[in-house]
Amino acid sequence: MNRAYIQKMQVIMNKELLVYFTTPIAYIVFSAFLLSTGFYFFILSPFFFFGQAEMREFFHALPAIFSIAVPAVTMRLFSEEKHTGSLEILMTLPVTNYDVIVGKFLAATVFTSVMLVPTVIYVITVAMVGSLDPGPVIGGYLGAVFLAATFSAVGVFASSMSRNQIVAFIIGVGICVSLTLIDYFLFFLPVKLVDFFQHLGANYHFKNIARGIIDSRDILYFLSVMALAIMGTEKIISDRSTV
């Protein structure tokens, strides 16, 4: 990949980030995310009940919260372009489909990762009252970034499927929630299938990383889902009859 490609992706990414940080929708999602994680962390988690100095409950809730928050961030990325017709202007500029898709995906990943930054306050709070094991926290945040990126790719894919943002949001939530919940429904399955389906779930791989164990299989899982979603998006975007 030569420099020009990276530059163009960067231009697209910067433009999307500029729009994110200058329009209200992003701040609404941002606030909702912090409210829900804060609520979970301070009200529901055993932090104050049991005085346990750990972040486990916060990371435990993260996949479910991300399943809704990330599609809300990504829903406009292609839907809006299709709806207003700006995709025509964008695609007739000297860019490739992948420049556009990866640029938008990176913007969503950066934005959702930035949403995690204020949650460091929770870490500080916990660290002040007890001795915090840094391993799971670092692993948790690393996993969270992978999760954010994966759900962003899924969200971009969902956004390319409809010119209606609400529809794109629902498709995105549908896929992300499925990836999260597979883990919880495994006991319905025959034992032989459990192992297979377990590996399909994002939650399973996220939990592995969040335990502080970095396994290449988990990383590979996230990268595969991202690649699949990005290639799927490219298929949809290059077929203009859907625009």
Next chain:
Amino acid sequence: MISVSNLTKMYGDFTAVNDISFTVRKGEITGLLGPNGAGKTTTMRMLTGYLTPTSGTVNMGEYRIDEHPLEVKKTIGYLPESVPIYGDMIVKDYLEFVRNLRELEGDTRIREIAELCGIEEIMHKSVGELSKGYRQRVGLAHALIHDPEILILDEPTSGLDPNQIVEIRNIIKEIGKKKTVILSTHILPEVEATCDRVIIISEGRIVQDGYVNQLRSSFDNETVIRISLTGPNYDELAGLLKNLPGILEVREVEGTPDFTSAELRLPGDVEVRPDIFRLCVEKGWVLYEMKRETFALENIFRELTQGGEQ
């Protein structure tokens, strides 16, 4: 500069563009003229690489669009009809975004283009807040920022007020002196005012292709006279008119309930108006209107594009 051969686009069973071929030379302003739904926008979208043709090829300069889409996109500036530029960006940010994607550097070009398109005073406004006229100019600035060799404009003056139309046309004409411009329109005066050459499209096919002045003179050898009078009914009138020397065709004109109206088609060098006058006097009819029309582009257009509907 541009050569299009056997271009066809099908949407399912519907043929939007049917086997069209044409070439455009450098330094020409070419108008794609046709009624709504004739296939102009589809043609332009294929020229810009946005749509892939069902069959046929497009060459822009030295590149085939399906083989070197990026190079072609670099040579052209394109403005779609509805000017779908990002509403939630300010004009300056938007033009910088386009500049960066076009791999240009520095702010001088943005200042130049803002001056050319007359948008200097709205550079810090949000695109979504602009009036239609300013929006169109920002769109034009978007298409012109890299000083393209080929400029493709889809209905560049639609929705503008008469003053804005004149301004946009002047900008296009100025650019057309050095660059190749293709614009589409369904408004005839636009072609007469701006274009050197016109390609008339109807139902996805090219029905006429020629230079505007040539086209005009080729139809000059025919004139149309339109008369409205009271006295006879149409059949009586037509019967008598057909006997006048040189008349090629007599047609009834509908929509004038108080008068009997007819249109006569005849060779350009035949003069029948004195005969019509004398006929009226002789019969005691009252002549309300008699008008001689040279065969304007409008008639050519109507004749060529309405054939299918009749």
